[in-house]
Amino acid sequence: MQQFLIKNINYPEEARENGEQGVVYVQFYIEPDGSITAISGAKGVSKALDAEAVRVIAAMPNWTPGYNHNRHKPIKYTIPMQFRLG
Numbered sequence: 001m002q003q004f005l006i007k008n009i010n011y012p013e014e015a016r017e018n019g020e021q022g023v024v025y026v027q028f029y030i031e032p033d034g035s036i037t038a039i040s041g042a043k044g045v046s047k048a049l050d051a052e053a054v055r056v057i058a059a060m061p062n063w064t065p066g067y068n069h070n071r072h073k074p075i076k077y078t079i080p081m082q083f084r085l086g
Helices: 002-008 013-017 047-059
Strands: 022-030 036-043 066-068 071-073 075-083
Touching (some): 002 047, 013 047, 022 047, 036 047, 047 075
Antiparallel strands (some): 022 075
């Protein structure tokens, strides 16, 4: 997952010009079929950075689904995504 994020995040030009940086927390569900749904910014920094974080999560390939008591269940994840200007 980390390698996918590193390869696919594009720092938004608007955020770069405004000097915006920080941590965006993105929430989503992994469904029983492994698909990613209900993606939202739980805690954001700016519209540009939040939108980029949501875009990258939406582009991720399917995950291995979680299970409980030998049944696949939707699992809620929250991922912090660090945006830092060099």
